[in-house]
Each structure stands twice: as structure tokens, then as C-alpha cells.
Amino acid sequence: xxxxxxxxxxxxxxxxxxxxxRFQVGSETLALVGPSGAGxxxxxxxxxxxxxxxxxxIMAGETPLIDTTRRVMLPPEDxxxxxMFQEGALFPHMSVAKNVAYGxxxxxxxxxxxxxxxxxxxxxxxxxxxxxxxxxxISGGERQRVALAxxxxxxxxxxxxxxxxxxxxSVTKAQVSAELARWLSELRLPTILVSxxxxxxxxxxxxxxxxxxxxxxxxxxxxxxxxxxxxxFVAAFTGVNFFHGTAARAGDRxxxxxxxxxxxxxxxxxAGPVAVVVDPWAVRVDPDDEAVSRPNTLVGPILQIxxxxxxxxxxxxxxxxxxxxxxxxxxxxxxxxxxxxxxxRWDAEDVRVLAAGTAPSAGELPRSR
Numbered sequence: 001x002x003x004x005x006x007x008x009x010x011x012x013x014x015x016x017x018x019x020x021x022r023f024q025v026g027s028e029t030l031a032l033v034g035p036s037g038a039g040x041x042x043x044x045x046x047x048x049x050x051x052x053x054x055x056x057x058i059m060a061g062e063t064p065l066i067d068t069t070r071r072v073m074l075p076p077e078d079x080x081x082x083x084m085f086q087e088g089a090l091f092p093h094m095s096v097a098k099n100v101a102y103g104x105x106x107x108x109x110x111x112x113x114x115x116x117x118x119x120x121x122x123x124x125x126x127x128x129x130x131x132x133x134x135x136x137x138i139s140g141g142e143r144q145r146v147a148l149a150x151x152x153x154x155x156x157x158x159x160x161x162x163x164x165x166x167x168x169x170s171v172t173k174a175q176v177s178a179e180l181a182r183w184l185s186e187l188r189l190p191t192i193l194v195s196x197x198x199x200x201x202x203x204x205x206x207x208x209x210x211x212x213x214x215x216x217x218x219x220x221x222x223x224x225x226x227x228x229x230x231x232x233f234v235a236a237f238t239g240v241n242f243f244h245g246t247a248a249r250a251g252d253r254x255x256x257x258x259x260x261x262x263x264x265x266x267x268x269x270x271a272g273p274v275a276v277v278v279d280p281w282a283v284r285v286d287p288d289d290e291a292v293s294r295p296n297t298l299v300g301p302i303l304q305i306x307x308x309x310x311x312x313x314x315x316x317x318x319x320x321x322x323x324x325x326x327x328x329x330x331x332x333x334x335x336x337x338x339x340x341x342x343x344x345r346w347d348a349e350d351v352r353v354l355a356a357g358t359a360p361s362a363g364e365l366p367r368s369r
Contacts, residue, residue, distance in 0.1 A: 008021060010046055010055070014039060021214070025207075029192075031201040031204070032193065033194070035212060041194070043211070049079050056068055057069075065079050081158045084161045096130045096133050096138070099150055100153055102150065103150035105155055117153070121152065125145045125152075144168070160191075177203050184204065193205055202222055206222070208225040217234075229277065229354075241278040241283070245257055245274055245276050246259075246274070247274045264276050264278075264351055275353070277354060278346050283323070283344050284344070284346065285314055286334070287334060287340065297344070299318055301341050302317070303316065303317045305338060312326045322344045
């Protein structure tokens with residue numbers, strides 16, 4: 001049993017499938033990701049005490065929050081679970097100080113103790129100057145600081161973060177994400193982050209658990225999550241190119257015939273069905289209006305060009321489609337535009353080959369991070 005963290009073992013029927021998950025969280029931040037409707041919210045609701053599972057055990061350290069075999073079901077107010085939602089879910093009619101005070105657990109015995117604890121939390125999260133303001137009078141980033149102070153005020157055993165940064169603009173989000181990462185590192189609480197944004201996961205999480213139709217399909221470090229995606233969703237979520245193929249030896253090299261077309265040269269010894277991963281930044285794009293038959297080359301029209309920070313993402317409608325990252329200066333030099341036919345190429349050493357059965361269907365294009 002996970003004596004210092006959180007243990008989750010749940011089985012519960014949902015509308016289209018059965019939730020059947022098992023994972024542990026230590027003194028770390030674990031990202032819980034998956035397609036919409038995969039069961040993520042049901043897991044959070046069970047931990048928070050808002051869903052009674054058909055079967056299961058949830059342990060915070062050595063304290064059972066749920067144990068269906070022993071008919072243990074602690075009420076939400078007794079679980080010491082801190083929660084932080086989109087836009088903070090603050091009470092708009094209360095001041096910042098009163099919002100933080102509302103979350104205090106255990107409740108201080110008198111008003112002086114309550115004021116002292118609230119001041120400590122406001123100072124800890126750098127929002128003391130906002131004590132008398134109401135949520136509608138402060139910025140989105142400040143509201144998230146208030147929400148975290150309120151969650152921590154419960155003296156939680158566990159923190160649940162449900163899309164905590166999704167409502168913020170890009171500039172504020174970057175600042176709050178850095179602050180949140182620092183606070184989580186200092187708090188060292190078992191924390192579960194639900195997010196649909198890969199940048200949030202990469203910036204905040206130590207591990208990733210992927211749910212698909214109620215089951216865990218991957219439990220890995222963030223690096224392994226990117227390098228060896230275990231499902232079509234993971235490939236799309238991280239933004240890598242992911243292809244079906246069949247590996248076969250061709251003379252002194254191994255070639256992977258992609259589905260439905262194209263060939264990749266790979267440093268792999270196995271033959272038969274495989275999955276191929278190529279990072280977008282390894283793909284070079286050049287103007288071309290003629291089909292090219294050499295390996296590691298695909299040809300097609302540009303479907304979309306989108307700017308992302310200091311780079312541009314180019315979606316090429318080849319067969320199969322491919323995603324490339326192009327520096328803006330090179331984009332300008334090449335004068336690339338939507339609808340233009342281009343060649344996408346990469347080197348053999350940039351190919352990663354995984355076990356078959358993990359690639360998205362032919363024609364499915366990874367989305368931007």
C-alpha cells in the first residue's frame with residue numbers, strides 16, 4: 001500500500017463502458033489525461049467523495065477514503081482533499097480573504113486563529129494586498145492564486161487540479177504555470193492534474209496516466225510519454241507523427257512500408273507490423289510539385305500553417321499526412337502557403353519504431369501541442 005501518497009483502485013459502470021483503474025500517486029504531480037469521456041472526471045469525483053463507486057479502495061496514506069468491501073465512505077468534508085478548478089470556482093460575493101477562510105480545515109476555534117491562518121495563506125501565495133478585493137476585481141492569474149490558497153487551507157492530504165490553467169490567456173498562463181510548478185514542488189502533496197493541454201502536463205507533471213474508455217493504457221514519466229506513445233490519443237496529444245507500417249529487410253537495411261503508402265528506413269531488427277514515430281521538428285519541408293519515391297519522404301499539399309511561439313507548424317496532406325515544425329525565417333524564405341504542394345523529409349536516425357498496435361488509423365493527423 002502507498003503509505004505516503006494516494007492509492008486508487010476503482011471499478012464502476014459508466015454509460016458506455018466500465019471504469020476500471022488502478023494507479024498510485026506519491027509526493028508528486030500526476031497528470032491524468034485521455035480523450036473526452038474517458039473517465040477522468042469520474043475518477044476525480046470518486047476521490048473527492050462525489051461518486052460512490054461500485055467497487056474500490058481509495059487510500060490517502062493509511063487512511064481509507066473509500067473501501068467498498070468494508071463499507072467505508074468518508075463524506076467529502078472529512079476527506080481533506082483540496083480541489084482547484086477552472087477559473088478557481090470562487091464565490092463572487094465574498095472577498096479574497098473570505099474565500100480563503102471558507103476552505104479552512106480543520107476550522108480554527110476562534111476568529112483570531114482564523115484571521116491568523118488566512119493571513120499566513122495570503123502571504124504564502126503573494127496575495128495579501130488583495131484581501132479585501134472580490135474575485136471580479138482581480139486578474140485571472142490572481143484568482144488562481146486565491147483558489148490554490150483556499151485548496152491548501154484545507155490542510156489537504158491530496159490535491160486535485162481540474163484544468164486549472166485553461167481559462168487564462170497565454171501570457172498569464174505561462175506566469176501562473178511557473179508559479180504553480182514551484183508551489184507544487186514545495187508542497188510535495190500527492191496531486192492529480194487533469195488537463196487537455198500538453199504544455200500544462202509537460203510543465204507541471206512528473207508522471208502521466210492515460211485513460212481510454214475507463215482503463216489505464218499508459219503510466220509513464222513525461223519523457224517516456226513523449227518518446228513511446230502507447231495509444232492514438234497519446235500520439236495526438238503530444239503532437240508527434242505516428243504511422244502504421246510493416247518492417248522487412250531490404251538488403252543491408254530494414255524498410256518499413258507505411259500504410260497506405262510511403263517507405264521509411266529504420267534502425268530496427270524485427271520484421272512484421274510496427275508503429276513509426278517521427279518528431280515534427282525532425283521533418284524538413286521544401287517546395288516540390290513532383291512525387292518523390294525515396295524513403296523517408298512524403299509529398300502533399302499544405303493543409304494548414306499555424307504559428308506556435310518561436311516556430312510554425314505545417315500540416316502536410318500527404319499519404320499518410322505529416323506534421324512539421326518550421327522556423328519562421330525559413331518559412332518566409334520558402335514562401336510557403338496553404339494549398340502549395342511540398343515535400344516532407346526526415347533522416348533515418350530520426351525514426352523511432354514501436355510495437356504494432358499503437359498507431360492511429362491511416363489518415364489521422366496529430367494535432368498541435
